[in-house]
Amino acid sequence: MGFTLTSLIYVHCVDIDECKHAEFQINRCYGQCTNTDGAFQCRCPQGTHGDPYMPGGCFSLLTDSCSRLCGNVSVPYPFGIGSHKCYLPGFNLTCDTSYNAARLMLGTLQVVDISLHNSTVRVINNNRVHGIYGGVASVNVIDFGISHADSVPYSLSTRNELIVIGCGVQAGLSSAGNNRAILSSCSSFCSSNKSRAYDARSSPNIDDNGEYCYGNGCCQARITMSRDGMPSEFWIDWMDSNSVWDEALPHSYALIAEGGWFNKHWVYSQLSRSLSTKYLAPRLEVQIVLDWEILQLQPINSHAPANVSWHHQYAMCPGICRSKNSLCKPRIRGYSCHCSDGYDGNPYTVDGCK
Secondary structure, eight states: OOEEEOOSSSOOEEEOOTTTOGGGOSSOOOSEEEEETTEEEEEOOTTEEEOTTSTTOEEEOOOTTSOOEETTEEOOTTOEESSGGGSOTTOEEEEETTSSSOEEEETTEEEEEEETTTTEEEEEEOSBOEEEOTTOOOEEOOOOSSOOOTTOOEEEOTTEEEEEESSSEEEEEEOSSTTOOEEEEEEEBOOBOTTSOBOGGGSOOTTOOOSOOBSBSEEEEEOOOOSSSSOSEEEEEESSGGGGGOTTSOOEEEEEEETTOOOHHHHHHHHHHHOOSTTSOOBOOEEEEEEEOBOOOOOTTTSOOTTOOHHHHHHHOTTTSOSTTEEEEEOSSSEEEEEOTTOOBOTTSTTOBO
């Protein structure tokens, strides 16, 4: 490979320009290709870094002009604000300065913390709580303020939980994959009177400041890891189909929140205080944790260099884990960078791990 025989009489080998004839490349070069004697070199163009053997694998270098603070929240690379040179694809944020204290935003979600060590983002969801009331059939909606497309590097963390508040209702969360896997589900009951109608007064005592519900008026359930990014389906429904016609039933709600956030007394008081009309679900500032990962890793056995195992592909993470004292770890859909033992800092920047 790299030479071709031009004559059977006189042995004469001529170099093949692999840059002009990609079919001779063992690993397809999508970056800057330079032909050499019997081979070729593939690099990212000047001013970029990444994996030149992957389509779109070369990214602009981080510049000193990138803003790394919004309000009181730090914005470490690979996240960034403004120019595409300040972040990796999918990690662009905005800084909303219309408030007295500027807010860092991911779509419609307010970012309050970014962790490089845990590869998490803690956000506040200000959207309306999913609600259902007597006279209305099931509600099926998903709105976390960001897309659940395959290209989105976020997923709902297992640090969250599903919370259901109400009588005779159930709620669930499903993944975006073809199998529509159930990520979480729970049901909330209330005692019934002689007419078989649910008695809202049996709901948990609002003076109880406990953080957990076990099905009597409210329930909580852990959320399993999704292999398909953000969930695509969040539903709440009556357990008894006849409840659709009973307008006397109290409101019921379903929401996703970080584990430990839920407090029965506080949530009940906020829901009752913010309920303006029967047909309009209240708003709550709910804290949620998102996991994030780098999705640009080359697929195993696609354009991997010859004689390099999948383990070493992950270990190298070419061009992304830029600090010398960093390592790469596989995740559900991609990978993340971490500082080596004994070091701390940002593994995504040059000399970031100290």
